Amino acid sequence: AGVKMKLDDIKISRAIVEGYMEDLLDYMEMDVAIGGGGPSGLTAGYYLARAGLKVALFERKLSIGGGMWGGGMMFNKIVVQDEGREILDEFGIRSEPYDEGYHVADSVEATSTLCSRACQAGLKIFNLMSIEDVMIRDEGITGLVLNWSSVEMAGLHVDPLTVRAGAVIDATGHDCEIVKVVERKIGPELNTPDGRIQGERSMWADVGEAALIENTREVYPNLYVAGMASNAVYGAPRMGPIFGGMLVSGRRVAEMIIEKLK
Numbered sequence: 001a002g003v004k005m006k007l008d009d010i011k012i013s014r015a016i017v018e019g020y021m022e023d024l025l026d027y028m029e030m031d032v033a034i035g036g037g038g039p040s041g042l043t044a045g046y047y048l049a050r051a052g053l054k055v056a057l058f059e060r061k062l063s064i065g066g067g068m069w070g071g072g073m074m075f076n077k078i079v080v081q082d083e084g085r086e087i088l089d090e091f092g093i094r095s096e097p098y099d100e101g102y103h104v105a106d107s108v109e110a111t112s113t114l115c116s117r118a119c120q121a122g123l124k125i126f127n128l129m130s131i132e133d134v135m136i137r138d139e140g141i142t143g144l145v146l147n148w149s150s151v152e153m154a155g156l157h158v159d160p161l162t163v164r165a166g167a168v169i170d171a172t173g174h175d176c177e178i179v180k181v182v183e184r185k186i187g188p189e190l191n192t193p194d195g196r197i198q199g200e201r202s203m204w205a206d207v208g209e210a211a212l213i214e215n216t217r218e219v220y221p222n223l224y225v226a227g228m229a230s231n232a233v234y235g236a237p238r239m240g241p242i243f244g245g246m247l248v249s250g251r252r253v254a255e256m257i258i259e260k261l262k
């Protein structure tokens, strides 16, 4: 039959601008702000939103998913252990058993489903935004300082804007960018052995995955680390394309924050 409706270009533009501005104004204040839309940030966002908290995720890139799309070395499969499979099941992501305790999933199905289910659970995602700083007050971290990624990429001299949050999660992966800003601005005050970022160690899946859950912690008042950022901050190995720990870390950080904000 085709589309018969007569269209007004300006109405389309208005719909986009009004809808976006409504969301942005709504999320000037929230319960939890997540930095980074990789597997750990998306999983955290899903469980927090499902618990009824107001939560937004800010992602620098156009695409959500971080390091999960490409599997290992662009072979787009991911591997998880039994604990990770439980979370894949919760999201409805299909997986195949490989050997005892190993499960393989399609990375495109896994990433897109995490994103979709998190949004539908109530997580608000803002992409194309970079976290360049945090707000620090006596009680700890109270919010994020944001700018358009395109401003950052072009090196334009444009000031950022701020949003307030009851808790912040650094899920920015290997670079632990939010914790890095805090260390740079306030010195060795982090909840680590010497107050500083300990730095990520070389690849060792077994040790890295085990350490990750322990390293999913509140690293500074109201600032939590999840996913690869946790191991980077607390000095544990990277673990490559095994993703169970990322999912479990995301759920763990959500549980910690739900408990605290309750």
Ligand code: 48F
Binding pocket: 035, 036, 037, 038, 039, 040, 041, 058, 059, 060, 061, 064, 065, 066, 067, 068, 129, 130, 131, 132, 171, 172, 173, 174, 175, 177, 178, 226, 227, 228, 229, 238, 239, 240, 241, 242, 243, 246
């Ligand atoms: O790196 P990423 O996927 O983090 P993750 O959830 O998962 C790690 C795994 O993908 C993999 C691994 C598995 O063993 O080691 O690396 O810990 O996703 C981090 C996201 O954060 C975004 C970045 O673009 C990516 O999508 N990000 C980083 N810095 C910023 C940011 C920033 N300053 N502002 C906004 N987003």
